[in-house]
Each structure stands twice: as C-alpha cells, then as structure tokens.
Amino acid sequence: MQRLLTLVTLALAAAGPDIHAADYDAQVTASRETVQEFMQTLKKELQAGMQEGGPVNAVSVCNLTAPAIASTYSARNGWEVGRTSLKVRNPVNAPDAWERSVLETFEARKRAGEDPAKMEYYEVVRQDGAGKLRYMKAIPTAGLCLACHGEQVDSITKTRLETLYPDDQALGYRVGDIRGAFTITQPLATTGK
Numbered sequence: 001m002q003r004l005l006t007l008v009t010l011a012l013a014a015a016g017p018d019i020h021a022a023d024y025d026a027q028v029t030a031s032r033e034t035v036q037e038f039m040q041t042l043k044k045e046l047q048a049g050m051q052e053g054g055p056v057n058a059v060s061v062c063n064l065t066a067p068a069i070a071s072t073y074s075a076r077n078g079w080e081v082g083r084t085s086l087k088v089r090n091p092v093n094a095p096d097a098w099e100r101s102v103l104e105t106f107e108a109r110k111r112a113g114e115d116p117a118k119m120e121y122y123e124v125v126r127q128d129g130a131g132k133l134r135y136m137k138a139i140p141t142a143g144l145c146l147a148c149h150g151e152q153v154d155s156i157t158k159t160r161l162e163t164l165y166p167d168d169q170a171l172g173y174r175v176g177d178i179r180g181a182f183t184i185t186q187p188l189a190t191t192g193k
C-alpha cells in the first residue's frame with residue numbers, strides 16, 4: 001500500500017503571506033531533532049538485536065521497530081515521519097514524486113563530492129490544500145547495514161528477507177552509498193494574524 005499523496009509543489013512565496021521565517025526555522029530545527037532521535041533509537045535497537053541473535057534476529061527490529069518508531073513520532077506531532085529510498089525493501093516506504101526528486105538530487109550531490117552524512121533538503125509545498133514543510137535527510141550506508149543491505153547477505157538472513165519482502169530492492173549497497181532518507185511532512189505553522 002503506497003502512500004497516496006496528491007501533491008503540488010509551490011514556491012515559498014506563493015504559500016501565503018502568513019508564513020513567518022522564524023516559525024519556519026523552528027520547524028526545520030524540530031525536524032532535525034526528530035531525525036537525530038529516530039536514527040539513534042534505531043541504531044541502538046539494531047545493535048542490540050544483532051548482538052542478541054545476529055542479523056536474522058535483527059530483521060524483526062527493522063521490520064517492526066522502525067515503522068513503530070516512525071508512527072510514534074507521527075502521532076506525537078501530527079506529522080508524517082518515515083524512511084524512504086530509491087530502492088526500497090518495503091513497498092510501503094516507496095517515495096512519492098517529491099521524495100523521489102529529492103533522493104535523485106541527493107545522488108547528484110554525492111556525485112559532485114558532497115558527504116551524504118550531511119545532506120538534507122527542505123521546502124514549503126502546497127499539499128492537500130494546505131502549506132506543509134517537507135524535510136528530508138539522507139541516510140548513508142554504514143558497515144552495520146551491510147548484513148542486511150550489502151552485497152553478501154548470509155543465506156539464513158536472505159531467506160528471512162525474501163519471505164518478508166518478496167519485492168526487496170534494498171540489497172547490493174556498499175559503505176558510503178546513500179541507503180535512503182528520513183522524510184518528514186508537517187503542517188506549516190502560521191501566525192494566525
């Protein structure tokens with residue numbers, strides 16, 4: 001089930017005169033903080049799961065915990081928080097048109113020499129009739145990720161992945177590749193004046 005977001009991107013200036021730069025900055029900062037927290041929680045859970053029973057065990061961490069964390073953040077703030085990629089493991093995470101174009105830009109920025117660990121992009125868009133701040137942060141592939149996203153995944157883990165994700169595209173990555181991105185959509189704060 002893909003996220004079906006009808007989306008018309010609009011320039012910041014066109015989104016309305018009630019957008020104040022200060023609100024917008026605060027929302028970008030809040031997005032950054034949420035992504036940091038999401039990343040750290042996930043990494044901790046992943047490392048614990050790997051230690052406990054290897055990658056085949058930790059598959060359930062990504063399978064269950066990652067979406068659970070994402071929905072916790074979404075529920076907390078009324079945001080949409082998730083992870084996406086140009087090559088998804090779970091079709092639920094497939095990018096919409098806006099996300100796809102940002103991911104493609106990230107790839108181009110990487111080719112131009114930029115460090116994926118520092119890449120982010122945000123923009124105010126008009127979506128479902130309202131102004132939204134959309135934020136994405138690239139996720140680089142680390143050594144830890146290769147057990148489940150690399151070129152050589154052990155056969156037990158591979159079988160487990162194939163069972164859960166028959167359309168898995170998220171294999172064959174190398175350290176330093178862009179594995180995907182965190183993505184946040186939040187209602188735009190307005191002053192109400």
Ligand code: HEC
Pocket residue numbers: 046055056057058059060062063064066067083084085087088089090091093139140141142144145146147148149170179180181
């Ligand atoms: C133990 C196996 C495992 C490890 C290790 C692992 N992943 Fe995953 N990854 C998964 C699974 C399973 C999913 C599908 C999650 C879901 O159903 O939403 C996934 C999904 C993702 C997604 C969401 C997009 C998609 O492909 O569906 C990203 C981004 C991602 N992983 C990045 C990473 C990064 C970065 C690392 C290393 C820090 C990592 N993963 C390590 C198993 C793993």
